[in-house]
Amino acid sequence: MRGWQLDYVRNITDIDDKILRRASENGEAFDVLSARFIEAMHEDERALGNIPPDREPRATAHIGEIIAITARLVERGFAYRAANGNMHRAVSYYAGGYYYAAKRQGQLERRQAARATLLNANAEETPQQGPDPFPTPR
Numbered sequence: 001m002r003g004w005q006l007d008y009v010r011n012i013t014d015i016d017d018k019i020l021r022r023a024s025e026n027g028e029a030f031d032v033l034s035a036r037f038i039e040a041m042h043e044d045e046r047a048l049g050n051i052p053p054d055r056e057p058r059a060t061a062h063i064g065e066i067i068a069i070t071a072r073l074v075e076r077g078f079a080y081r082a083a084n085g086n087m088h089r090a091v092s093y094y095a096g097g098y099y100y101a102a103k104r105q106g107q108l109e110r111r112q113a114a115r116a117t118l119l120n121a122n123a124e125e126t127p128q129q130g131p132d133p134f135p136t137p138r
Contacts, residue, residue, distance in 0.1 A: 010053040012038060015060050031060070 013019075014034035023030040045052065059066065070087055073079035078090055 007055065008051065008053040009055045009057070012056055012058045014038065014058045 012034075015030055019030050019034055023033040026033060042052070070079060074081070074087075079087055080090055082088055
């Protein structure tokens, strides 16, 4: 894109329950396991000719911030701690609340308007090629 300076940032999840479990099974430190898999991913990307990201922040470098954000989500009712200790989104807030309904209605209206505009333009010019670019959600 001309005139735009873009930063390609790809987050790396270098710690989670699966990584911790696998490292334990292998008898190795989680960071050693993560580093091996990250390097394998980089090798695959180089072999494919993928453009590397400008930055690649890792979750372990931001644990304090993740904890603080999660605490705010819990305080505001957007998340909760399950009996097993895992954190979950408070789906009832989104699915049953005004916020979710208003957001979905706005998305649906914008999608329908864009679809109508595109279909009207295509009807006047040329038939549409390929699948509908604005499918109606079911």
